[in-house]
Amino acid sequence: MLQLDTFSAIPVFVCVVEQGSFSAAAQHQGITKSAVSKRIAQLELSLGTRLLHRTTRSLRLTEAGEQYYACAQAAVMKAQEGEDRLAQQQKQPSGQLKVTVPMTFGRLHVAPLIPEFLKAYPEIRLDLSMEDAMVDMVEGGFDLAIRIGHIPESSLIARKIAPCRSVLCASPEYIAQHGMPQSPADLRHHNCLYYSFFRGGAEWRFDGPTGIESVQPQGNYRVNNSEALREALLHGTGICQMPTFIVGPDLAAGKLVPVMTDYALPVHAIYAMFPERKHLPAKVRVLIDFLLLHLGTDHPAWDALPRL
Known part of the structure; x- marks a missing residue:
């Protein structure tokens, strides 16, 4: 008997057969190629048989895969029919x-x-x-x-x-007091404020005139809220990497100024x-x-x- 979580692999398997490759199925399903591969492997393990012959250049059904595909395709079509009926009944989202x-x-x-x-x-x-x-x-x-x-x-x-674009910025008062850094190496001499939930990693990465450069930000303030960082920036506490959806108006008003504009941050x-x-x-x-x-x-x- 199939496990409940294995059922989610069935439409992925049908999509792989219809699209002719893992890459095309991944794009069609809106997931990664490795996620497609994982689902197919999970389904084959649950069924105890190989469904697909895979090489670097081709993909075809095994004999067991052909038998299973006919049933799986019918099941997906039936489920689709049920969803369509419910969607028609639910004219007003609720x-x-x-x-x-x-x-x-x-x-x-x-x-x-x-x-x-x-x-x-x-x-x-x-x-x-x-x-x-x-x-x-x-x-x-x-x-x-x-x-x-x-x-x-x-x-x-x-x-x-x-898109979510970021900018390295500080207040004009901070720059007037501490100077304008010209390169990532200069940031070692500045108070770098840090967002503790930043998912891009522990380093700040820049794409500069000579390629990618990284620096480990060092400073006296680390916080898990971006608005708290913005307040610290406005009060001249240090330099910080901030998304423009937060500091765009401050940059436009001149309350904050961009720093190291020759070095692009990841988008x-x-x-x-x-x-x-x-x-x-x-x-x-x-x-x-x-x-x-x-x-x-x-x-x-x-x-x-x-x-x-």
Whole structure:
């Protein structure tokens, strides 16, 4: 008998056969190639037989795979039919929608949109959790997560909303007192403030005129909240790497100034993440569409300010 978690591998197996490769199936499913491989291996282990002959250049069904594919394809089509019927019945999205978002991004850019969203979808009961720590969506019972930066490999589907650009910056007062660093090596002589939940690693990485350079930030202030770092920057405490969705207005107003502009920081992204499934519940889909409508662009409003 198949384990419950093995059932999720069945549509992946059908997609691999239909698409003709693991790479194409991964792109179609919105997951990584290694996640596809893991699902197929899990399914073969559960069934106790090999379903696919794989080489570097080709992929074909085994005899057992051909027999199983016919049944699996019928099962996926039947499940799709059931989902379509439910979707037709649920014309107005409704029910509880549990969402987790990063604290500062949520407060600045998601929370202001919520009244309009709830006005458009009054049957949805939104439970919005704002926290910077990475939470387990399944364990927490979340329908949707907004995540920023490096996304660890998982079975979740990631839908990009917008890029997340960062800038190294400080207040004019700090620069006047301590000088303007010209290279990553100069940062060793400055007070570097640090975000303790930064998922890019312990180092700051720069793409400069001579290639990639890294530096270990050293300073007297480490905190797990970006708005606390912004306050410290505005008061001249030190230099910090900050996302422009937080400090864009301060840079535009001259309250903060960019530092080492010849050295680019990595560009990350803001994602909507949800459990792997071909057809989302209407309540999740409409929120993703709403966020994409208002925030989904390669040139978000916080990067389009004067002086930026």
